[in-house]
Each structure stands twice: as C-alpha cells, then as structure tokens.
Amino acid sequence: MVTLAVAILVLLLAPADASAQKNGPPEIVVTLLGTGSPTIMETRAGPSTMVQAGSQTLIFDAGRGALQRLMQTGSDFGAVNAVFLTHLHSDEVVGLPDLWLTGWLLSGRETPLPLYGPAGTAAMASHLRQAFEFDIRFRIDDDKSSPTGAEVRVTEVREGVVYDVDGVRVTAFEVDHQPVTPAFGYRVDYAGRSVVVAGDTRFSKNLIKFAAGVDLLVHPVADASERFLQRNPGFEVVLGHSTSAAEAGAIFSEVKPKLAVYSHIVLREITNAELVLRTRESYEGPLMIGEDLQRFVVTADDITVYRR
Numbered sequence: 001m002v003t004l005a006v007a008i009l010v011l012l013l014a015p016a017d018a019s020a021q022k023n024g025p026p027e028i029v030v031t032l033l034g035t036g037s038p039t040i041m042e043t044r045a046g047p048s049t050m051v052q053a054g055s056q057t058l059i060f061d062a063g064r065g066a067l068q069r070l071m072q073t074g075s076d077f078g079a080v081n082a083v084f085l086t087h088l089h090s091d092e093v094v095g096l097p098d099l100w101l102t103g104w105l106l107s108g109r110e111t112p113l114p115l116y117g118p119a120g121t122a123a124m125a126s127h128l129r130q131a132f133e134f135d136i137r138f139r140i141d142d143d144k145s146s147p148t149g150a151e152v153r154v155t156e157v158r159e160g161v162v163y164d165v166d167g168v169r170v171t172a173f174e175v176d177h178q179p180v181t182p183a184f185g186y187r188v189d190y191a192g193r194s195v196v197v198a199g200d201t202r203f204s205k206n207l208i209k210f211a212a213g214v215d216l217l218v219h220p221v222a223d224a225s226e227r228f229l230q231r232n233p234g235f236e237v238v239l240g241h242s243t244s245a246a247e248a249g250a251i252f253s254e255v256k257p258k259l260a261v262y263s264h265i266v267l268r269e270i271t272n273a274e275l276v277l278r279t280r281e282s283y284e285g286p287l288m289i290g291e292d293l294q295r296f297v298v299t300a301d302d303i304t305v306y307r308r
C-alpha cells in the first residue's frame, strides 16, 4: 500500500514574491531552474537548482540558461548569496559565465560572488576571469560596473559542512560519478527542514547516508529503452556514470524522503509514464518528475508544489 507521508498539493499559480526574506518563515523554497542535461531541449534548461531559506538564496549548479530561468522566477542575481557546483562537467557550469558576468552587469552587484565547488573550481574560475578580461575591463571603465562585483571568491569543498550563515547550513558529501571525481551532492538544513541536491551520480551509498530522512530529495536519472541501446551501444557509457530509474527507486526506498523529485533528467526513448513505472519497481513513495521553474515550498507540515 502506498502511504503518503505528506500532503502534496500541486498549484498552478506561483506566489507573487519568490525572494527569500531575512528571518523569513521556517521553510525552504526550492525552485528547479533547469532540469536537463547536455542535451539541448526547449523545455529543459541545463541543471540548476535554487534553494531559498531564511536570508539566503543559494544556487546549485549553473547549467545552460540558469540566469534566464532565474530572471523568470522574479529573483535577481544581486540577491544570490552563493553558487555551489556539484562537479565540473560542462553541463553543470556552462551557464556560470552568464550568471556571473551578465548578472553582475544587469543587477549592479557590488560584492564578489562566493563560489563553492570541488577541487579544480579555483583554476576554472581563474581561467574564466582571464577569458573575460576584455569584457570586465570595459564594463568597469565604460559601464562603471563595480570592480568588486566582478570578482569570484572560490572555496574548494571537501565532505562536511561548507556553509553556515544565518542558520542555513550546507553540507557537501561525495557522490559516485566515476570516473568524474571529485563530485559532490549538497544537503541544506534550515529550521528543522532539509533538502538534498544530489547533482549527478550513480547509485551512491554515501548519498543514502547523507540524505536519510530528508524532506525533499532532488535526484538525477538516466535511462533508455532496450531498442535505443541496441542502436546506440555507446550510450552505455553515459548510463554507466548515472542512476537508472530502478536504481533511483532503490535509493528513494532507503532514503525515505517526504518527496523525491527527478532533475538532471536524461531519457532516450522512454516516456515519463515508463520512467515512473521503472521507478515503481522499487519505490512506492511520493515521486515527481521535475519541470523547469517548478517550485517546492517545504514546511514542517507539508510540501506544496507550484507549477509554472
């Protein structure tokens, strides 16, 4: 029998004000900015998730279109307190220069952007700074943009608490995205509520450990039909880095989140209905297939889902 631990309401209208407030309500608001992958899709931007809790607005990964989607939520880059990268595959970071530079230009941001990520993040940020040197110089001289706003302050993370501001705690934990290592997932805790953004991973026992009992689990999935794999045997490599629907179900069964949501979705010749069926082989709990700009308000009582 399926028991829903929480009432999950799906509403069609988003609340007017999506921005986090200082000393705001004891809830975490999660917005899927992008639910896609390297594949170029009209409906799914690259992977990116916004988590708002108390005074903090945090972005996890900055895939293709992250800034565009951020704008569509009504939030402003100037309000972003920090960006966290799960790993350095291009689909997670290709939207970072846009988020950082266009965001700086348009928002008038005057403070450096705190950027957290695995080993290699500092080198990547420094190379990006070099690549955009020309633009940055002119924006400062010509557009009078703030020089400090153009800076990125990098922290390379290891497993453990990596961020703790105004009661919002972010814990990094290693996931298994072999051979891409290091790769992290992040858990956000605030006012007794919790959210895990898994990033991109294969079946990971460490993820199960760190995510146990979390309210909202945002998890990737990659799956394909037998027919597709026969025609495209090379796709096995992608599946080998990733979590299948059946494996995801097994993870959800152990984690027992109040709600499991798929994001970073890679499907080949599999419908959403088939994705759910394959997940249901091993998991009977609350499950949603994420959509861009879907918003989850996590309170002590329930999780309310707003669709755009």
Ligand SMILES: [Zn+2]
Pocket: 087, 089, 177, 180, 200
């Ligand atoms: Zn990846």
